[in-house]
Amino acid sequence: MTRAIKVRHVLAALVTTLLLTPPSASAEAGPLLGPFVLAPTPTWTGTWEGAASGTVPALPGATIRNVVHTSVGGSAARVRISNRLGTRPLQLGSVTVALQEPGAPRSAKAVAGSMRTATFGGVGAVTIPAGRDLVTDPVYLPIPADGNLLVSVHTPLDSGPATYHRSALQANFLAPEGNRTTEESGTAYTTGIGNWYYVTGVDVLGTSAAGSVVTLGDSITDGTGSAFSANRRWPDRLADRLKALPPPRRLGVLNAGISGNRLLLKGRGPSALDRFDADVLSRTGVRVVIVMEGINDIKGAPEETDPAVIEDAYRRLVSRAHARGIRVIGATLTPYGGHGAYTQAREAVRQEVNEVIRTSGLFDAVVDFDAVVRDPARPSRILPVYDPGDHLHFNDAGMKAMADSIDLAELAPWAP
Template identity: 90%
Template sequence: MTRAIKVRHVLAVLVTTLVLAPPSARADAAPALGPFALAPSPTWTGTWEGAASGTTPALPGASIRNIVHTSVGGTAARVRISNRLGTRPLQLGAVTLALQEPGAPRSPKAVAGSMRTATFGGARTVTIPAGKDLVTDPVYLPIPADANLLVSVHTPADSGPATYHRSAIQANFVAPKGNRTAEESGTAYTTAIGNWYYVTGVDVLGTSAAGSVVALGDSITDGTGSAFSANHRWPDRLADRLKALPPNRRLGVLNAGVSGNRLLLEGRGPSALVRFDADVLSRTGVRVVIVMEGINDLKGTPEQTRTAAFEDAYRRIVSRAHARGIRVIGATLTPYGGHGAYTPAREAVRQRVNAVIRTRGLFDAVVDFDAVVRDPARPSRILPAYDPGDHLHFNDAGMKAMADRIDLAELAPWTL
């Protein structure tokens, strides 16, 4: 038998063995590959989100430097630019991405050599239709976890109302005149603002995470009460905990909190039910969503008092998530005794809604934020150590206590 025939014979035997072996045998044999096993392929994962909360007057001719914070890293990034709430086409003159100078969370200065120009289908300029989002081409730049990125956007003309995130709890900057997006020094960015303009998401390409978790909520999730430009919101604190996990259990954390948001009705921005597709289902690599919505429905105007309405809304969210294979964790509504909107009648509604969340089996799991932040002596109030003074939101200690309450095993049980 010639050498060529021998080789063909061996290959034929190998192929026949692989094809005819039962599935369990082939699976059991996989570890025998040893050093020849393939490394995980890089995938896109969401690392940051700033959900659109409304519109504000545009800044024609200006450049806006948005500072956003990553939860997981990668070898490249892509940026979501939104005109979802706009009424006219949005003209983008330039978009850039860079790393912020370390140790200066309130500075528009970039790390030298990190500035990259983003493109859209290879073009540096683009027009986004009203009501739409657009994602950049991959931007190849090593992106660390737990780092600040500078996403700079130049809008050369008046494109009408700008889609933005109102309460960023982060210093961002405006260069009033001209395309300054590629400027590393940041000296042209002379005006500080507290909003994110147009930028609503960042994805990264890598192997450091198994997907992402979305925190869907209102101002408590958005970070009101936490330190400015410090990334101490409870979703940020959750990301800090997840960093210690191995990549197969680590998740990017996407903050879909909107101050003033409501579960059932439009408040500040579309309701949670209305925005669920855009802010949760359309995000990259979502495996889990934590739902903390409803406090503004029971304390706002018009107020919602029917427990059944809350239950129905939660069921609808769970159904939509499950249809996409997404796990849903329900969060109890936290106390607000002492706040101007508090009444005993509204407190009774909160207690009934929390009972629904805890006991009806609506969710795949429950995180009891109420239990960890309430004052044991006065359960309708926040523990004083967690209260920034308004009796509704949470300071840094309260945000950390909430994040620490989350059972990490419930976020990714499929890996255990």
């Protein structure tokens, strides 16, 4: 290898290390990028997140077109590609970003002229070691708020288990053969899938937002019960409210909900305690986190019967967030009477945990989802108008009621 080629390789690696780390990223969450952070000018802000919930077999030779919904817009985007839960190096043949055809949330078609190829330190094809994330170079494209992006990923070889988000509640697409990342028409994407593969975050550059809020939770936060491909999860509804605020109070919304997630133990995805760094602290521009975790610990197997153990876990999360200057809002656990896992003993634990959330002063603020959605005649149950039928999750009306109950002033108390 000539000296000139060696120099180019070193410079490409240095650019990746120094320029691409999100401003709030930790060395643990983005170890491939290193611990160095340059002062962002202008500011990057998180606009979307899909937390890694597990792995599935790889799709070698295929192209996955992920559809992700922005909360705030900007002049450019950068995408986090994750091999965090993988066991082998992930080979990426190509990654592209485009705007989805407006008004067609179940279409793989891109807006004409919007397709952009993403690079990593100037290189298009890269390998991500197992257990790592990599963030793209800036992709210069006007990014709308409250719009859909197409993030297409081609994996030419079998790189082992694929890191994914299981319950996307969004129509995504698969082109079974070949590198179809730059195809605008979407005709090669003949298979629909309900998961996000490899893509776990999107940041935008130059937005007027003051930062981002992360919603850390389980299936209720993930959106189970809400309409498919409609972006009506309660964090989406929160983003709708925030976008109408003046810029100093506006925040991007990052949904770190995982269906089946637990606070203390591994369930679907790592526990909230274990994934807090990767899914909250490493995200870009985080100012606030809303924590709604614990119901699966109470009703799951094994079940947690001691409210003090759950309180201690909350305290540890709050301490870690405060160490990074992040405000923490606690959300009460909602009713599930009528669900197959309900018992009076578990209900007593839920009530005690909610009392801790409301009255202990542990959190910087509280949002009382329980009070909003419970049936006054039967407080252990959800109001029928909000119940999709399983007595645990929420339909679109319930999701909206939850989002509407959040005091926006508590999300940005520093703003005028």
